[in-house]
Amino acid sequence: xxxxxxxxxxxxxxxxxxxxxxxxxxxxxxxxxxxxxxxxxxxxxxxxxxxxxxxxxxxxxxxxxxxxxxxxxxxxxxxxxxxxxxxxxxxxxxxxxxxxxxxxxxxxxxxxxxxxxxxxxxxxxxxxxxxxxxxxxxxxxxxxxxxxxxxxxxxxxxxxxxxxxxxxxxxxxxxxxxxxxxxxxxxxxxxxxxxxxxxxxxxxxxxxxxxxxxxxxxxxxxxxxxxxxxxxxxxxxxxxxxxxxxxxxxxxxxxxxxxxxxxxxxxxxxxxxxxxxxxxxxxxxxxxxxx
Amino acid sequence: xxxxxxxxxxxxxxxxxxxxxxxxxxxxxxxxxxxxxxxxxxxxxxxxxxxxxxxxxxxxxxxxxxxxxxxxxxxxxxxxxxxxxxxxxxxxxxxxxxxxxxxxxxxxxxxxxxxxxxxxxxxxxxxxxxxxxxxxxxxxxxxxxxxxxxxxxxxxxxxxx
Numbered sequence: 001x002x003x004x005x006x007x008x009x010x011x012x013x014x015x016x017x018x019x020x021x022x023x024x025x026x027x028x029x030x031x032x033x034x035x036x037x038x039x040x041x042x043x044x045x046x047x048x049x050x051x052x053x054x055x056x057x058x059x060x061x062x063x064x065x066x067x068x069x070x071x072x073x074x075x076x077x078x079x080x081x082x083x084x085x086x087x088x089x090x091x092x093x094x095x096x097x098x099x100x101x102x103x104x105x106x107x108x109x110x111x112x113x114x115x116x117x118x119x120x121x122x123x124x125x126x127x128x129x130x131x132x133x134x135x136x137x138x139x140x141x142x143x144x145x146x147x148x149x150x151x152x153x154x155x156x157x158x159x160x161x162x163x164x165x166x167x168x169x170x171x172x173x174x175x176x177x178x179x180x181x182x183x184x185x186x187x188x189x190x191x192x193x194x195x196x197x198x199x200x201x202x203x204x205x206x207x208x209x210x211x212x213x214x215x216x217x218x219x220x221x222x223x224x225x226x227x228x229x230x231x232x233x234x235x236x237x238x239x240x241x242x243x244x245x246x247x248x249x250x251x252x253x254x255x256x257x258x259x260x261x262x263x264x265x266x267x268x269x270x271x272x273x274x275x276x277x278x279x280x281x282x283x284x285x286x287x288x289x290x291x
Numbered sequence: 292x293x294x295x296x297x298x299x300x301x302x303x304x305x306x307x308x309x310x311x312x313x314x315x316x317x318x319x320x321x322x323x324x325x326x327x328x329x330x331x332x333x334x335x336x337x338x339x340x341x342x343x344x345x346x347x348x349x350x351x352x353x354x355x356x357x358x359x360x361x362x363x364x365x366x367x368x369x370x371x372x373x374x375x376x377x378x379x380x381x382x383x384x385x386x387x388x389x390x391x392x393x394x395x396x397x398x399x400x401x402x403x404x405x406x407x408x409x410x411x412x413x414x415x416x417x418x419x420x421x422x423x424x425x426x427x428x429x430x431x432x433x434x435x436x437x438x439x440x441x442x443x444x445x446x447x448x449x450x451x452x
Contacts, residue, residue: 001336004293007314007360030358037317037356038338048293050314054361079350103426104404105341108350109357191425 002037003046009055013139013168016053021141021164023049029166030054031075031114034106039157059113059168062086070172074113079104081112091172093181093199097128102191113167116152119159122193122220126153128183130217130225131199134172140165153224176213179203180287184280185219186272188263194219195263196272198252200280202235202288209289211235216248216277221256221269228252231277240285249277301362303328304372312359319343319354321362322369330370330399334428341427344400345369351407351423370399373406382406385444386437393431400427405441413449417442 010016020027027049030036039045053059059075064086072081081087082098101107101115101124115125116136129149136147141164149170152160161167175181185197197219203212214235216228231252238244258269296311303326312321319336322328322345331354334340338356345354346368373380379387382405392398401424408415408423415423420441421434429437 002315002317004313004315006293006295007297007358009360009363030361033358033361034338034356037358041337052358052361055363103341104407104423105344105351105353105426106338106356108407109347109352 002040003043005047005050007050007052009052011055012058013056013166016051016056016166017139017141017164019049019051020166025163027051027163029117031117032077032110033114034102034110035114035118035120053166054111064090066174069174070170072112072170072172074116074167074169075111076113078102078107078110078112078115082107090174091132093128093132093183094125094172097124097183097199100124100185100187100191112170116149116170117159117161117167119153119155119157119224120193121153121156121222121224121226122197123225124183124185124194124197124219126225127197127199127217127219128181129170129172130227131181131183131201131215132172132175133201133215134170136167137169137171138165139168144168146171150225150227156223175201176203178206178288178291179213180284180289180291182280182283182287184276184283186276196220196256196258196269196276198273198276198280200277200284202240202281202284204240204288209239211238211240214248216252216281218252218256218273218277221258221273226256228255228277230255235281242282245278245281245285246274248281249274252277297360299360299363301364302366304368314358314360316359317355318345318357318359318362318367321359322354322367328369328371332396332399334396339428340397340400341404341424342397342400344403344427346403346407349407349410351404351426353426368403368406370402373402380406380444381447382409382441382444385440385447389436389440389443391433391436391440393429393433397427397429401429401437405437405444408441409445409448413445415441415445420445 028047059073061073063071181201183199185194201215218226231248253273332342334342343354
């Protein structure tokens with residue numbers, strides 16, 4: 001049912017990169033495969049060579065240091081992020097995001113890196129990581145490079161990986177003081193892909209409570225996770241109140257160009273962007289004030 | 292080479308297995324077609340229904356969404372490995388006793404999700420039980436009885452009869 005391929009299971013990043021270089025452009029990486037096998041079963045993706053990296057134990061870790069921030073190995077499963085006491089304490093929005101990512105079965109096998117590399121604009125982790133100003137470490141035959149999560153998605157199911165590159169680490173800086181971050185998505189059932197979703201980060205000035213920085217990121221509203229920069233501008237430099245958050249939602253809605261499918265028309269989704277940006281922003285603001 | 296059979300070593304229901312499989316074989320295909328363990332059901336084959344849930348290294352996973360070769364070196368438990376001979380597992384007993392089983396098609400997956408939950412968390416809250424079977428669809432809408440049966444099984448397994 002799945003098209004046939006030649007299969008490799010490298011045990012190290014170097015071995016995986018050597019295989020990628022050898023079969024340049026003809027090979028695909030599989031991690032947990034929770035998204036990839038679905039598209040392979042539908043015949044939307046075939047590959048000559050499949051490189052299974054799920055067994056590279058060195059890429060399964062969660063490390064935290066106040067100065068360095070959070071480092072998550074690309075092969076860390078979603079469930080480990082959801083349940084990590086370090087993440088629950090210092091980056092609770094990541095744990096909250098994971099609680100609504102698919103089902104326990106998927107979170108038990110699927111990896112954070114696999115999710116990001118699948119490049120689905122409806123995916124949950126990327127918008128939250130962009131709100132957190134996170135970066136990705138990519139490794140290839142020419143060495144390593146760091147890229148902003150925001151720069152990683154290129155189009156539907158396309159990411160900025162060269163044919164001989166793989167994602168190895170997610171790097172999340174410690175948020176500035178007086179920052180609150182929250183995410184919300186519209187689900188038909190708990191765990192579904194968001195019909196639309198919003199991740200919002202708000203940083204307040206401790207002196208006068210003015211919004212120093214805001215990051216608003218939408219899921220399932222474009223071919224990539226979408227920074228709603230116009231909406232962010234509505235908030236930055238102001239003392240925030242509910243009517244400003246409503247306005248930010250309205251502006252974000254005009255920036256969105258959501259897809260149309262059985263779960264909603266473009267117009268419905270644009271209305272829902274207003275609601276979910278406001279909800280996420282309200283929660284982020286409360287958290288920023290409490291921080 | 293494409294089409295070449297690859298070696299696979301894993302433990303299924305406590306027994307070590309050495310097999311040769313095609314690389315594009317799904318774990319559920321290995322279990323049902325090669326090992327004839329047909330207790331694991333195929334509902335959607337699309338990672339949506341949870342009927343094919345098994346435990347891999349003690350965690351609930353959908354066997355339609357894992358390549359058989361990805362289970363290399365791991366311990367797989369299916370519904371056939373849950374009872375102790377003729378003696379049903381407390382989860383199975385509770386499901387039978389409290390009427391959780393209707394048509395039974397989703398039951399193996401429900402048992403495997405419940406087993407993974409109770410091994411990790413012997414005293415789950417109702418919300419945690421609901422979450423554990425959130426990914427197991429029951430076409431008979433029998434969720435409440437499943438939830439009650441899992442709670443009763445948890446109590447039994449903790450030693451309070």
